[in-house]
Amino acid sequence: MKIGALTFGGGYAMIPIIEEEVTKKRKWISEIEIMDILAISESTPGPIAVNTATYVGYKVAGITGGIFATIGLAIPSFVIIFVISFFYQDFMKWPVIAAMFKGLKVGVIILLFSAVLRLRKGVKVNLVGTILFVSTLSIMLVFSFIDIGFKYLSLSLILLGIITGIVLTLIANKKEGSK
Amino acid sequence: MIFFELFYTFFLIGLFTFGGGYAMIPMIQEQVVSKGWISESNLTDFIAVSEATPGPFAINISTFVGNSVGGVFGAICSTIGVILPSIIIILIIAMIMKKFMKNKYVQGALSGVRPVVLALILSTALVLFIKVLFFRGNSFKGEWEFDVRSFALLVILSGMLFIYKKVRKKSLGAIKLLGLSALLGIIIFTV
Numbered sequence: 001m002k003i004g005a006l007t008f009g010g011g012y013a014m015i016p017i018i019e020e021e022v023t024k025k026r027k028w029i030s031e032i033e034i035m036d037i038l039a040i041s042e043s044t045p046g047p048i049a050v051n052t053a054t055y056v057g058y059k060v061a062g063i064t065g066g067i068f069a070t071i072g073l074a075i076p077s078f079v080i081i082f083v084i085s086f087f088y089q090d091f092m093k094w095p096v097i098a099a100m101f102k103g104l105k106v107g108v109i110i111l112l113f114s115a116v117l118r119l120r121k122g123v124k125v126n127l128v129g130t131i132l133f134v135s136t137l138s139i140m141l142v143f144s145f146i147d148i149g150f151k152y153l154s155l156s157l158i159l160l161g162i163i164t165g166i167v168l169t170l171i172a173n174k175k176e177g178s179k
Numbered sequence: 180m181i182f183f184e185l186f187y188t189f190f191l192i193g194l195f196t197f198g199g200g201y202a203m204i205p206m207i208q209e210q211v212v213s214k215g216w217i218s219e220s221n222l223t224d225f226i227a228v229s230e231a232t233p234g235p236f237a238i239n240i241s242t243f244v245g246n247s248v249g250g251v252f253g254a255i256c257s258t259i260g261v262i263l264p265s266i267i268i269i270l271i272i273a274m275i276m277k278k279f280m281k282n283k284y285v286q287g288a289l290s291g292v293r294p295v296v297l298a299l300i301l302s303t304a305l306v307l308f309i310k311v312l313f314f315r316g317n318s319f320k321g322e323w324e325f326d327v328r329s330f331a332l333l334v335i336l337s338g339m340l341f342i343y344k345k346v347r348k349k350s351l352g353a354i355k356l357l358g359l360s361a362l363l364g365i366i367i368f369t370v
Contacts (some may be wrong), residue, residue: 020352032293039292040272042299046193046265047203049235054269066270070262077234078258081242082251084228095369103364105311106332107357110340112304116297123293133294140302157295165291166284173283 018052019115028060031119043158049073128168132161181249182256188214189241189260196237203237207244216248237261328367336360 022028029037037059041051050070057069123129136157143153188210196203204226211217217225229239238258245257279285311329314322336359343351351359 035293035296036289038296039289040276041269042296044265044268044272045195046268047196047235047237047261050193050237050262050265051269054266055273058270058273063270066273067266070266073235074238074258074262077238078242078254080234081229081239082246082254085243085246096365099365099368100361101364102311102329102368103332103360103362104357105307106329106336106364107360109304109308109311109333110336110360111356112300112307116301116304119297119300123297124290128291129294132291133298136295136298137302137305140299141305144302144306154299157299158292161292161295162288163291165287165289168291169284169287 017111018056019119022056029056031121032123033059035119035123039158039161043155043162128164132164136161182253185245185249185253185257186260189245189257190263192241193237193261194264203240207240211244217244332360332363332367335363 019031019034022034037052037055038048041048041055044051050073053069053073054066058066061068139157140153192203192206192210196206204222208219208222212219212222225240225243226236229236229243238261241257241261242254245254249256276285312326312333314324336356339359340351340356
C-alpha cells in the first residue's frame, strides 16, 4: 500500500520503491527474483504495477497475499484521484503543488539510478548479457528521443531476451551432448 | 446497467493492455471516449494530472472515469474491473512458474531477460533525467532549455545522500528521500 501511495508515473517509476521495500527492508524476495517478476509483469496483459503487486503478494503469502497486495496498491491512487477529480482542472495551477511535483521528479530520478546500481549486482556479466543490455538501452533511448510511440517496444525487447536465453540453453545442451 | 458496463469496459481494457499505463491510452480512447463517458480534451487534461499524482496510471484513469460517470460506486466498479484480469492471470502464472522454475529452459530464458529488464529501468532513468533537466515542459516536444533549479536540486540531493551514507553507513530509505525531495522542491521552485 505504501508503494502505491508513493509511485509516480506508473510502471517503472515504482521499481526502486518496490525493490527497496520488498527486497532490502523486508527480505521477502531476492533481487534476482524481482527482475524475473518484472519481466513476467511486462509480458502478460494488464498494467505492470498491478501485475507486479499481485506476483509479489503471491510469492510472500499465496493467493490471499496476491489479492491483498493488489488492493493495497490500488487504494491510495483511488482515494487521491477520487478527491482530485472534483477540482482537477485547477489542481496543477497551485504553485506549491507544481513545485512539489517537480522536486519529486528529481527524487525519482535519483531512486531509479540507485536501483539500477543495486540490481546490477544480481546479473551475471557475460558477453551475450552485455550485448542484450547495450542494445536494449540504445534502442529504448533512440525510440524515446525521436518520440515514436511504439507500444510493444519493451515487450518485444523482453521477448528477444527470452528467446536468446532459450537458444543459448539449447546450444549449451547440444555441446554437452556431443562431448 | 451503467455499473456493469463500467466494470466490463475496464475489464476489457485491463485484459488487453500489455506493458505499462500509457499503453492503455489508445484502448481508453477507443472504448471510453466513444461511449461519451469522457471527452478527448478532458482525457488529455487528465493524463497531465495523472502524471503528476501518485499511483499507477491504470488505476488513476479508471477511478476518474468511473467517478465522473457513476459516482463512488462507479469508480469502484471500474477500478476492480481494470485490476481483475491482472490478478487472475498473474496468480495462474505464479502458480505455474513455481513448478517450472527449476527447468533449464526457464532458467535460460530468465537469464536472457534480466539484462533486458535492467536496461529498461536504466533507460527510464536516463529519459526522465534528460527530459527534466534539458527540456521545457519535461517533454521532448518542448523547447531545449537547461533547468538550473532541477539541476541544483539533483546536486543537493545527491550530496545529502552521499553524506548520509558516509555518516550513517546505510542509504536513506526511498520514502524518506521522496519526502525530502518534495520539501526541497517546494523551497527551490517557489522562490
